Amino acid sequence: MTPLTDLQPRAATTPPARAAEIVREYGPFEGAELIHGITHDGRHVWAATGPRLLAIDPATGTVARSLDRTGDAGTAFDGQHLYQIAEARIDKIDPATGDILASIPAPGGGRDSGLAWAEGSLWVGQYRDRRIHRIDPQTGAILRTIECNRFVTGVTWVDGELWHGTWEGDDSDIRRIDPDSGAVLERLEMPAGTAVSGLESDGAGLFYCGGGPSGKVRAVKRPRRQGR
Numbered sequence: 001m002t003p004l005t006d007l008q009p010r011a012a013t014t015p016p017a018r019a020a021e022i023v024r025e026y027g028p029f030e031g032a033e034l035i036h037g038i039t040h041d042g043r044h045v046w047a048a049t050g051p052r053l054l055a056i057d058p059a060t061g062t063v064a065r066s067l068d069r070t071g072d073a074g075t076a077f078d079g080q081h082l083y084q085i086a087e088a089r090i091d092k093i094d095p096a097t098g099d100i101l102a103s104i105p106a107p108g109g110g111r112d113s114g115l116a117w118a119e120g121s122l123w124v125g126q127y128r129d130r131r132i133h134r135i136d137p138q139t140g141a142i143l144r145t146i147e148c149n150r151f152v153t154g155v156t157w158v159d160g161e162l163w164h165g166t167w168e169g170d171d172s173d174i175r176r177i178d179p180d181s182g183a184v185l186e187r188l189e190m191p192a193g194t195a196v197s198g199l200e201s202d203g204a205g206l207f208y209c210g211g212g213p214s215g216k217v218r219a220v221k222r223p224r225r226q227g228r
Helices: none
Strands: 022-026 038-040 045-048 053-056 063-067 075-077 082-086 089-093 100-105 112-118 121-126 131-135 142-147 155-158 161-168 171-177 184-189 199-201 206-210 217-221
Touching: 038 206, 045 075, 045 082, 045 206, 082 112, 121 155, 161 199
Parallel strands: 038 075, 038 199, 075 112, 112 155, 155 199
Antiparallel strands: 022 217, 038 045, 045 053, 053 063, 075 082, 082 089, 089 100, 112 121, 121 131, 131 142, 155 161, 161 171, 171 184, 199 206, 206 217
């Protein structure tokens, strides 16, 4: 069966950016030269570093525990399990034991970037393809595709809003996009030379951003809306 896709033209305009407010930095961490995916399980910030997944206490910045699991791109949490992009696959991981419970093919075949969980699906960023795919977490089938107008790194959903990170050269930002059209609605510009690799919200007032080759994780203030 041909996957259902929802390809939209890339947005032609981009709104002015506001400066991102970095409220805290964590790391670098011993043995972690790169930060790839980022997720939040309600207690810890998980960071994929290549050979390991680190559970970081956001109150202290210390590593509470680690799992010896490959993670070279996005990370997500569905309320019970971790999902981790590892080369051309996505592993479903028991965070208590580190066991891999299942694996599905990643839609980019190794060219994938961010990962998020929302609405019973996985949402996978495609860096150079400038896309975000919604996929079936059981099979990996692509359910729909959102076209973006810049390279996509980390991806997160929070309060019905879709945000993704960008990283091109020395420039990075965090942007909210229309989940139907891909149009850019809001941008938070990071300081020059400050990369955004993974991205996740804590469900409240912060985004957590992977810092790529800096080996750091940064907490960025999330814009407030009326009524929250």
